[in-house]
Structures are given as C-alpha cells and as structure tokens.
Amino acid sequence: MYKTFFALIVTFLISTAIFSQENTVIKDDIDSIKKNEIKLNMTNLIGFKWFDVGYERILNEESSIGIGTLVSIGSDSDDNDGLDEYRTFSLTPYYRHFFSRKYAQGFFVEGFAMLHSGENDLDYYDSGNGNYTYKGDKYTDLAIGVSAGAKFVTRRGFIAEIYLGIGRDMLDQSDMEVVGRGGFALGFRF
Known part of the structure; x- marks a missing residue:
C-alpha cells in the first residue's frame, strides 16, 4: 500500500x-518571436514611381499595428491616369487582424487612416495665346478605409505580402473622393 x-x-x-x-x-x-517588420511596397515603386516603406509592430498572434509612408519620386504629369495619380505624400497608420493558426501571418483585414497630400491639376483656357495651361492646386486630406490581404513569413524572417484596400476622403480637399491602398510588399521580420 x-x-x-x-x-x-x-x-x-x-x-x-x-x-x-x-x-x-x-x-x-x-x-x-521577432515582433518588428520593415517592408518596401514593390508595386508602388515599379508601377507608380512611389517610394512606399512601412514599419509594423506585432502585438500578439492575431494583431499588429503599423505605419506606412509614401513619397512620390517621379513627376511625370503626362502619365497620371490611374487611381490616386496626383498623390505626392501619404502617412498611413493601420491596425491588422490575422485569421490564421500561424503567428501574425496569413489572411488579414486592416483598418487604416491615410493623411495624404498632393496636387490637383486644374486646367483653364488662356485666351491670350489660345493654349490650355495647367496649374496645380495643392491639397491635404484625410481618408478612412479598409484593406484585406495575406502575409507570408519564412523561418528566417523574410516577408512577402499582398493586399488591396480602399478608403474615402473625409475633408473633401482633393478632387478625388476615394484613395487606394495596396500592392505587393517585400520585407524582413526582426
């Protein structure tokens, strides 16, 4: 016993x-677990001549916060024919929620606020010489929006993510009513 x-x-x-x-x-x-990330949006760099870099801090296995900064590095006024073509700068804080069993990766949705500035093209007819002349009108606006995407992280910390979102301007300072957010970003988790 x-x-x-x-x-x-x-x-x-x-x-x-x-x-x-x-x-x-x-x-x-x-x-x-590494909780910091730095990323470069390759789509914006190659397709739109925007330098778009972001920093993200992982809060827990399901959520993170981050900030993205976009600066225009090209000024081809003739090539402006897409969404947000006149944006020259933006600062975009965001919150992401992940829906995956993996730690802060996989499918996500995000809410963002975008403070952006740029130049609206205003054209007017100059009666003195009979030509159209373009004059820019600078603006600053604030947009609120949502995005969805997916993030993939290797064991060594290499990141590839793809996302797409849309937001609405709240201040009506620009000619646009909506702004786009998205692309294919590459980065590193450290």
Missing part, C-alpha cells in the same frame, strides 16, 4: 516537472 502511494506521488511530481518545463519552453518560444 505504501509502495503504491509512494509510486503515485513520484509519478505526479515527475509529470508536473515535465509539464512545467514544457510550458516554460513554449513561453520562451513566444518571447523569442
């Missing part, structure tokens, strides 16, 4: 020690 009781207590202590070490390892793994 005493041997059986002693064996049960020893078994209980050993299993408790094993499970507590396992939990410590899991906690250490979560603490060692």
Whole structure:
C-alpha cells in the first residue's frame, strides 16, 4: 500500500516537472518571436514611381499595428491616369487582424487612416495665346478605409505580402473622393 502511494506521488511530481518545463519552453518560444517588420511596397515603386516603406509592430498572434509612408519620386504629369495619380505624400497608420493558426501571418483585414497630400491639376483656357495651361492646386486630406490581404513569413524572417484596400476622403480637399491602398510588399521580420 505504501509502495503504491509512494509510486503515485513520484509519478505526479515527475509529470508536473515535465509539464512545467514544457510550458516554460513554449513561453520562451513566444518571447523569442521577432515582433518588428520593415517592408518596401514593390508595386508602388515599379508601377507608380512611389517610394512606399512601412514599419509594423506585432502585438500578439492575431494583431499588429503599423505605419506606412509614401513619397512620390517621379513627376511625370503626362502619365497620371490611374487611381490616386496626383498623390505626392501619404502617412498611413493601420491596425491588422490575422485569421490564421500561424503567428501574425496569413489572411488579414486592416483598418487604416491615410493623411495624404498632393496636387490637383486644374486646367483653364488662356485666351491670350489660345493654349490650355495647367496649374496645380495643392491639397491635404484625410481618408478612412479598409484593406484585406495575406502575409507570408519564412523561418528566417523574410516577408512577402499582398493586399488591396480602399478608403474615402473625409475633408473633401482633393478632387478625388476615394484613395487606394495596396500592392505587393517585400520585407524582413526582426
């Protein structure tokens, strides 16, 4: 009887020690997860001549916050024929929520606010020489919107993400009523 009781207590202590070490390892793994990311939006760089860089901080396994900065590096006024063609600068804070079993990656939705500025092209007829003349009108506006996308992260921290979103201007300072957000970004988690 005493041997059986002693064996049960020893078994209980050993299993408790094993499970507590396992939990410590899991906690250490979560603490060692890299929580910072820096990304460059390749679509905007190649297609629109915008330098679009972002920083993201992982809050937990399901959510993150970040900020993106876009600066125009090209000024071809003849090539302006797409969505947001006149934007020259934007600052975009965002919140993302992930729907995946993997830590802060996979399918996500995001809410964002975009403070953006640029130049509206106003054309008018100059009766003095009979030519159309273009004059820019500068603006600053604030848009609120949503995006959806997917993020993929390798074991060594390389990031590839694709996302697409749309927002509405709230201040009506620009000729646009909507702004776009999206692209294919590459980066690194550290």
